[in-house]
Amino acid sequence: MAPSKKQVANAYRAANALGIHKEDIKPVLQDLYKAFDKNWEHIEADNYRVLIDSYFDLKENKGEEEKRDQRPGKRPHLAEEEDEASASDDGNDLSPRHVASGNGTAHPEWASASAVSHSNRKNDFMKPEDKISTDDATFSAESTSMRRPGPMNRDARIQRQRANSNSATITREDKKPAKYITDITKSTERLEISLVDEVGNESLPKFNYIPQNIIYENANLNISLSRIADEDCCADCSGDCLSSPLPCACAHETGGEFVYTPEGLLKEDFLSKCISLVREPEKQPSVYCQDCPIERSKNEDMPESCKGHVVRRFIKECWRKCGCDMQCGNRVVQRGISCKLQVFSTPQGKGWGVRTLEVLERGSFVFEYVGEILTNTELYQRNMESSGTERHTYPVTLDADWGSEKVLRDEDALCLDATLHGNVARFINHRCFDANLVDIPVQVETPDRHYYHLAFFTTRKVNAFEELTWDYGIDFYDEAHPIKAFQCSCGSPYCRNRKWKGKKVLTLG
Numbered sequence: 001m002a003p004s005k006k007q008v009a010n011a012y013r014a015a016n017a018l019g020i021h022k023e024d025i026k027p028v029l030q031d032l033y034k035a036f037d038k039n040w041e042h043i044e045a046d047n048y049r050v051l052i053d054s055y056f057d058l059k060e061n062k063g064e065e066e067k068r069d070q071r072p073g074k075r076p077h078l079a080e081e082e083d084e085a086s087a088s089d090d091g092n093d094l095s096p097r098h099v100a101s102g103n104g105t106a107h108p109e110w111a112s113a114s115a116v117s118h119s120n121r122k123n124d125f126m127k128p129e130d131k132i133s134t135d136d137a138t139f140s141a142e143s144t145s146m147r148r149p150g151p152m153n154r155d156a157r158i159q160r161q162r163a164n165s166n167s168a169t170i171t172r173e174d175k176k177p178a179k180y181i182t183d184i185t186k187s188t189e190r191l192e193i194s195l196v197d198e199v200g201n202e203s204l205p206k207f208n209y210i211p212q213n214i215i216y217e218n219a220n221l222n223i224s225l226s227r228i229a230d231e232d233c234c235a236d237c238s239g240d241c242l243s244s245p246l247p248c249a250c251a252h253e254t255g256g257e258f259v260y261t262p263e264g265l266l267k268e269d270f271l272s273k274c275i276s277l278v279r280e281p282e283k284q285p286s287v288y289c290q291d292c293p294i295e296r297s298k299n300e301d302m303p304e305s306c307k308g309h310v311v312r313r314f315i316k317e318c319w320r321k322c323g324c325d326m327q328c329g330n331r332v333v334q335r336g337i338s339c340k341l342q343v344f345s346t347p348q349g350k351g352w353g354v355r356t357l358e359v360l361e362r363g364s365f366v367f368e369y370v371g372e373i374l375t376n377t378e379l380y381q382r383n384m385e386s387s388g389t390e391r392h393t394y395p396v397t398l399d400a401d402w403g404s405e406k407v408l409r410d411e412d413a414l415c416l417d418a419t420l421h422g423n424v425a426r427f428i429n430h431r432c433f434d435a436n437l438v439d440i441p442v443q444v445e446t447p448d449r450h451y452y453h454l455a456f457f458t459t460r461k462v463n464a465f466e467e468l469t470w471d472y473g474i475d476f477y478d479e480a481h482p483i484k485a486f487q488c489s490c491g492s493p494y495c496r497n498r499k500w501k502g503k504k505v506l507t508l509g
């Protein structure tokens, strides 16, 4: 909600108390208003700490830029945000140069989509109604984009300390300045995704943002139109398949009914079945492979027998061989992210997390997990080469269909690794059992189920500014797993890792 005139005046007053003029603080306020997606509470929190910090940080950055501009032979302007948030496309400036370590992060798998088309890449993030009114003017949130503040220089620090001595309420000198990046996606998504560090403890993530999966090297992924049989597509359709009187061939996979509503939400029945598959695996039918890739990755020489794989439900979307258009209601995941998201530093010490900036209805598609497509063997090699001391890990197994084959070849057992290259989903933190996202395998370009898109949908209505979480399906006490599990701080009453906190593990029913 837009702030009242009085609230805006209070912000100016807080700045003025520190000797900052209204005309200087105003653009900073505009940027923050946009950054926090019009959530004034964050701006006025802690007596406008973020606002004041941002002002000084920007001032310092500007000073440094001016100094740089005065130097002869200055280099052309580079987007500082991208330098920090992600490496160059060839990944050369990624650091540290280590590779992923699997820690038992959940089920799924898939890969894809150099061929997936994303239209309307740039967004209209702020609308005219985002304007907020001040005592004597109206300002729009569409102002200059904020740059990532650097460390404070001595003058700025002294200035702020002086100011603080006049104001008992601003006492955050011990905290690092807030970090802010306008768009971690480098304009590759339909909407910008900002990053904000309100806690002040996190280093900026080092990875290269990619909006679609990409093969690392050996994955046996053959995407071709010839592999899509006539009965697996709807060449005779046109426009929107959801509006035709009879569901087309693309609905066969889901029992002759489309899983999406005309509003783009998952239908209740399908969603609740998918949630049960994940939350109550013991009640679901399982299949067992003869030579399980999961067990092979734990002990290659003497793998244990397969523990069973829950048979997952797939969504099948229309694709290139279909006659419908890109706005067809059976093309949701392939159209990409359409809700406002933000990466933020979690106060519970989980590192970075991702949250929604808008209310999401139950059954909404949020994003897919994007990363490098690796074979199980490649992931295993990366694990071996890694130091094993990485704080966070980002691989996900694409195992939704592994049980259907007795023996799965190593080059067919695929995973996604978002450690070096990934999208915003690499920031989803784990929550035991009652997470607000569920992962669902989605078939788009190929009927070959070794590869699929791993899409996340909301399990309930999610409020603006709530963290988005996923149950990784992790077994915290699996000693055989190559990577030690983290100590869980999910906060769920059903946390499966409460023993380290001396708490009893709750079970359902």
Ligand SMILES: C[S@@+](CC[C@H](N)C(=O)[O-])C[C@H]1O[C@@H](n2cnc3c(N)ncnc32)[C@H](O)[C@@H]1O
Residues within 6 Å of the ligand: 103, 205, 349, 350, 351, 352, 353, 391, 392, 393, 394, 426, 427, 428, 429, 430, 431, 486, 487, 488, 489, 490
């Ligand atoms: C896919 S990453 C999630 C993003 C990560 N927090 C970051 O800062 O990049 C998974 C890692 O996040 C951390 N993490 C996720 N969920 C957690 C939880 N419930 N408690 C503690 N740490 C968690 C663990 O370090 C885990 O290896």
